[in-house]
Amino acid sequence: MPPPAPFIFTSDGPYSGFMNDAPHPVQYWGTTYETLTHLFEASKYIGHEPDCVEMLLKCKNTDEVRAMSAQFERDGKARADWESISLVMVEFMLNAKFTQHPALKQLLLETPNGQLIYGDSVDGYWGLGADGSGSNVLGKTLDKVKTSLRAHVYN
Numbered sequence: 001m002p003p004p005a006p007f008i009f010t011s012d013g014p015y016s017g018f019m020n021d022a023p024h025p026v027q028y029w030g031t032t033y034e035t036l037t038h039l040f041e042a043s044k045y046i047g048h049e050p051d052c053v054e055m056l057l058k059c060k061n062t063d064e065v066r067a068m069s070a071q072f073e074r075d076g077k078a079r080a081d082w083e084s085i086s087l088v089m090v091e092f093m094l095n096a097k098f099t100q101h102p103a104l105k106q107l108l109l110e111t112p113n114g115q116l117i118y119g120d121s122v123d124g125y126w127g128l129g130a131d132g133s134g135s136n137v138l139g140k141t142l143d144k145v146k147t148s149l150r151a152h153v154y155n
Helices: 013-018 036-042 050-057 062-074 082-100 102-109 137-154
Strands: 007-009 026-028 031-033 116-118
Touching: 013 102, 026 036, 026 082, 031 036, 036 050, 036 062, 036 082, 050 062, 082 102, 082 137, 102 137, 116 137
Parallel strands: 007 116
Antiparallel strands: 026 031
């Protein structure tokens, strides 16, 4: 039997909530982050640069969050180990987001069994990129989260 066909989702339509920039607040250690992007960027500074975290929390949109975080990184304020832990952190954060938003969780659990692919033709890190050879970090991580959520639902 052939493997299930991949399931491609985009930032439009019913799966727009899967995006890191989607307006679904995420609670983390008693703090509410407006989006997963807010939490992702703040995580580079949590525990050692509280002023950076506070400034990122006040950002009105994800473009502002990214720009401010990039400046903090250029200033050498990000965790030294960020690159080595970022993928594990993304999985943890996405798990929190989907656990905290039952409708999103249900939507993720109802996606077909094939590999999840974020069909973004611009972003070659989170999605497929222009030539289709992108890293698809969002899709791969959502696959892990879906597997974890299913294990908890059925056990």
